[in-house]
Amino acid sequence: MILVTGTGGLIGNSVSDFFLKRKFDVIGVDNNQRKKFFGKNGSIEQNIIQLKKNKKFQHKFIDILDKKKLENIFKKNRFSLIVHAAAQPSHDWSATNPNLDFHTNAVGTLNILECVRKYNPNSTIIYLSTNKVYGDVVNSFKYKELKTRYEVKDKHKDGFDENINIDNSKHSPFGVSKLSGDLLVQEYGKYFGLKTCCLRAGCLTGETHAGVELHGFLSYLFKSAYYKKKYYIYGYKGKQVRDNLSSYDVSTIIWELYNKPPIPGEIFNIGGGRESNISILEAIKKCEAITKKKFDFKYVNTERSGDHKFWITNMKKFKKRYPKWKIKYSIDDIFLQMLDYENFRTFRK
Ligand SMILES: NC(=O)c1ccc[n+]([C@@H]2O[C@H](COP(=O)([O-])OP(=O)(O)OC[C@H]3O[C@@H](n4cnc5c(N)ncnc54)[C@H](O)[C@@H]3O)[C@@H](O)[C@H]2O)c1
Known part of the structure; x- marks a missing residue:
């Protein structure tokens, strides 16, 4: 049996579906906080309805900040894998309520880790972390300006690996709350010996993402194109990658x-890397x-505070440890999946 938090969200939903298709029993935890964060377009209700069609899926509509209810799940079940993907996921939203952001991302993660330590210490626990833990230090690297994008120079040409410094840069409250969760996950591996792992992700996407302006870059951009809504580009001439x-x-x-x-407390950067990346101007052309x-679209000549000018992940460390893994979907495949999904939704209405 596996536990997935944030089951209605992009990652939680996809991971649940993946394991259900492989005949695992899945317990999902999600209280549709995404709707409270981002309004009705952020609601994940449809994803939960879809998952519930599978008899091997059980949904718990609980808040990860409710320790008692979380403990009850752990007291009654044994999990071989826990995927912790519940979060306040937006860099920009975090500044509107740093307190709730920190509680959700840091304290919520601590609650899960404590349950694992007390009741389920033999499971593998995967934490969805983010490249925002590195702050905006990458903006100080050297870039060339090309016609439609920025391009990094020299030693970072294969992308950014796990050795980027986390200090002396701007992270946003979100970067800090996620880094706190990330450090806790590492520590529960290194100090308590749990099989924990942090996946520090670049942009993640998929057709079921409830993309909104404040979170879900490609999903929101595609929906703006499809439903003919005005899109705002913030800074970097739209050449941010x-x-x-x-x-x-x-x-x-x-x-x-x-x-x-994983080796307890391991960290990996994950992302589309050189195989799957795009700038905003290029994404608009594709759409x-x-x-x-x-x-x-309308161009606003100020970038979002702490926003990356360029991010391409170097997955060398993960690929070395897991040589069989290969990326399946390119950026073009992802666009086509989004198109099919929105066509189907429109047809159903
Ligand atoms: N999507 C990306 O581009 C991206 C990039 C890097 C890292 N990540 C990380 O991956 C993880 C998943 O991201 P996502 O894109 O699926 O986000 P998402 O918002 O789609 O999913 C998160 C889910 O968590 C749920 N949730 C939030 N607070 C909760 C709470 N207190 N109790 C129970 N459920 C709660 C939300 O309702 C939502 O369904 C996050 O940790 C995020 O930081 C995402």
Whole structure:
């Protein structure tokens, strides 16, 4: 049996689906906090309804800050794998309520870790961390400006690895709350010996993402194109680059970790890397090509505070430990999946 927190969200939903298809029993925890964070377009209700169609799935509508209810789940079940993907996921939203952001991401993670330590110390626990734990130090690297994107120079050309410094940079309250969770997860591995692992992800995406302006870059951009809504580009001339990894490819990473548990407290950067990345200007061009609709955007000449100018992940460390893993979906595949999904939703209405 496995436990997935944040089951209605992009990653939790995809991981649950992946393990259910492999005949695992899955308990999911999600209280649709995403709707409270981002409004009705952020609601994950449909994803839960979809998962509940499978008899091997049980849903618990609980808050990870409710220690008693969490403990009850752990007292009644034994999990071989715990995937902790429940979070306040937005860099920008975190500044509006740093207290709730910190509680959700840091204290919520501590609650899960304590339950594992007390009731389920033999399971593997995977924490969805983020590249925002490195802060904006990468903005001080050297870049070339090309026609549609920035490109990093010299020693970082294969992307950014786990040796980027976490100090002396701006993280946003979100970066700090996630880093706190990340350090706790490492410590419960190194100090208490639990089989914990942090996946420090670049942009993750997929067709079931409830993308909103404050979170879910590619999903929101695509929906703006598809539903003809104005999109705001903040700074960097729209040439900021993000790698994008599909939520399915995150699930196969977790599958590898399930089959060969991590060294306690291990960290890995994960992302689309050189194989799957795009700038905002390039994404707009692609959206116009596949939706056949004119993209409506407005440029705002100030970047988001602490936003990365460029991020491409170097996955050398993960690929060395797990040589069989390969990325399945490119950025073009991801766009086509989004198009199919929105066409299907529109057809159903
Ligand atoms: N999506 C990305 O681009 C990305 C990139 C890097 C890291 N990550 C990390 O991956 C993880 C999952 O991200 P996602 O994109 O699936 O986010 P998401 O918002 O789609 O999913 C998170 C889920 O957690 C639930 N949740 C939030 N607070 C909760 C609480 N207190 N109790 C119970 N459930 C709660 C939400 O309702 C939501 O369904 C997060 O930790 C995020 O920081 C995501």
